[in-house]
Amino acid sequence: MRYVVAGALLRERAGGGRELLLAQRSYPPEVAGLWELPGGKCGPGETRAAALERELDEELDVRVVAGAPLTEQVRLREDLLLVAHWAELVAGTPRAVEHQDLIWVDAAELAALAARGALVPADTAWLPELTVALDVR
Ligand code: 523
Secondary structure (H helix, E strand, C coil), X not given: CEXXXXXXXXXXXXXXXXXXEEEECCCCCCCCCCEECCEEECCCCCCHHHHHHHHXXXXXXXXXXXXXXXXXXXXXXXXXXXXXXXXXXXXXCCCCCCCCEEEEECXXXXXXXXXXXXXXXXXXXXXXXXXXXXXXX
C-alpha cells in the first residue's frame, strides 16, 4: 500500500476563532481549481510524518511538525490510501509554490466551499473532523 499524506494546519483568527489552511490545486484538470489539504505521496521507506513535513516544505515553503492522524482514510485506488495529519507550523509563512492559491477558512467558509463542490472530492471525508476542530472556542 502506498500513502498520500495531507496536512491540516490550524491557526487562531484575529478577533477569535480558528481557521484552516486550504490550497487550490493547479493539476490535473479534473481537480484543478478545487481546494485541498496540501500534501503528496510518501516516498519509498519514508514515514507519513516525514513525507508530510517534506511535502509542505516543498509546496508551501514552511517548516511543520506532523502530529496525530485524522480518523478518516480514503482509498484513492486499490494501492493508494489518502490520510491526513494535524500539522503544527514552526517556521515560515505559507506561500503557494505549486498551488494556484492558498486561503485560511473558518468553519462557515469551509462549509460554503463544500456546499458549492469546491473541495477536492476525497477531502470531503474530513469535513466533520475539521468542522469540530474549527468550532472549538
Ligand atoms: N490527493 C487528494 N487530496 C489531497 C492530496 C494532497 C492528494 O485527493 N488533499 C490525491 C490527488 C492525487 C494523489 O492524491 O490523486 C496524489 O496527490 P498529489 O498529486 O498532490 O501528490 P504528489 O505531488 O506527490 O504526486 P505526483 O503529482 O504524482 O508527484
